[in-house]
Amino acid sequence: MSMNHAQSFDGLPEFLAVARRLSVTKAALDLDRSAGSVSQALQRLELRLGTPLFHRTTRKVSLTEAGQALLEKVGPAALAIAAGLEDAAQSAQAPSGTLRLIVERLALPHVIEPVLPTFRLAWPNINVEITVSNRHENFVSEGYDAGISIGSYIAQDMIAVRLCKPYQWAVFGSPAYFKAHGRPQVTGDLTRHECIRFRRPEKGDVYRWEFMENGSTVRIDPLGAVTVNDGELMRSLAVKGVGLIYSSTFHTSRELAAGTLEPVLLDCSPGSDGLFLYFSKAARNQPKLRAFIDLCHRLLAP
CATH class of the missing domain: 3.40.190.10 (Periplasmic binding protein-like II)
Structure with a gap:
């Protein structure tokens, strides 16, 4: 079915707002409209396109396959249009x-x-x-x-x-941990130490410790009984002597200033970040x- 240019954009702002929030109520608040008018605009768009764009239940809104495909096509274009209009409005x-x-x-x-x-x-x-x-x-x-x-x-x-x-990546431990277990002098020594492993929330993988030794990159899968996915908790456990962590002089700046953590293997740092x-x-x-x-x-x- 062909549609004229004026009609082709009808319902798109409502579609994009609901797709972003996955809620008609929240989208209506964003658009400063009533939930009813947003729902009606969506229904008209779906009728015009001849396909449902959302699965709706009393508790949840989710994109259909057609809705997801439409979002992937028009989402970036809508952002570019909004940015262009805002640039034009602000330029003067x-x-x-x-x-x-x-x-x-x-x-x-x-x-x-x-x-x-x-x-x-x-x-x-x-x-x-x-x-x-x-x-x-x-x-x-x-x-x-x-x-x-x-x-x-x-x-x-x-x-x-x-x-x-710039700051450096290194291994950090508490003074009490180093007193009890000694300090690793080379990366190979880490196999004899208890390490606190970090699972990256955004990827789900356990972070490998990276070093530069003899001009080449060395990546180590740390050994340890404790794995966490929160940096603050990781540093706090290291301060309490639970094990060694891989972090940076920036992330640990408060602990370094207070003397509750100390760095080792700084000369193997993989570079500044x-x-x-x-x-x-x-x-x-x-x-x-x-x-x-x-x-x-x-x-x-x-």
Whole structure:
């Protein structure tokens, strides 16, 4: 069935909002509409397309196969259109709109807490929405303007801006642990130590410890009875002497300053990393994002 251009976009904003939230009620709140009008717009779209886009039960909304296929086709285009309209609206005026950030929890005290109060004073027209998460794989589809994460976790096609001085990956333990079990001098010594293993929440795999020895990369599957998927818990257990951990001088900065953890095998560190603000090439000219980056450079001086 052919449809004219004016009609072809009918129902798409409602479809995208429900697909993002998987809830008609939440989508209606996002659109500042009634749930009934959102449902009617969806029904008209489904009728026009001749196929259901959502499975609906009293407790749950989920995409059908046709709905998923439509989302994959029109989702990126809708984000590009929204970004284009916002760029056009902002180009002739001061930065405004909503800056949506997805931020690694670790970055809160180092970036968000020092920068955000000044940013709000400098740019009162910009709203800021911050999602705290270590899972950034849906960065584009969920409509974020920028993310803050560890450099080695950022996708290759993103533009990244350094937010802190370089830091090193190493092995860390408590003074009491080292007193009782000694310090590993080379990576081979780790097989004789109790290691706390880290299961990455975003991938589900146990993180392998990476080192540089004699000019080549060495990856070790740590041996230990305890496995966790939370970095804060991992560091806390290491402080209590439960075992050794693989971390960075940035992640453990508080413990290093307090003397509750000490590094070993620093000379085998696989290189320097850091905390970065990252964004897509399409977002780089947004005035609201440029304003945030400029302030980060001024206040954080990496």
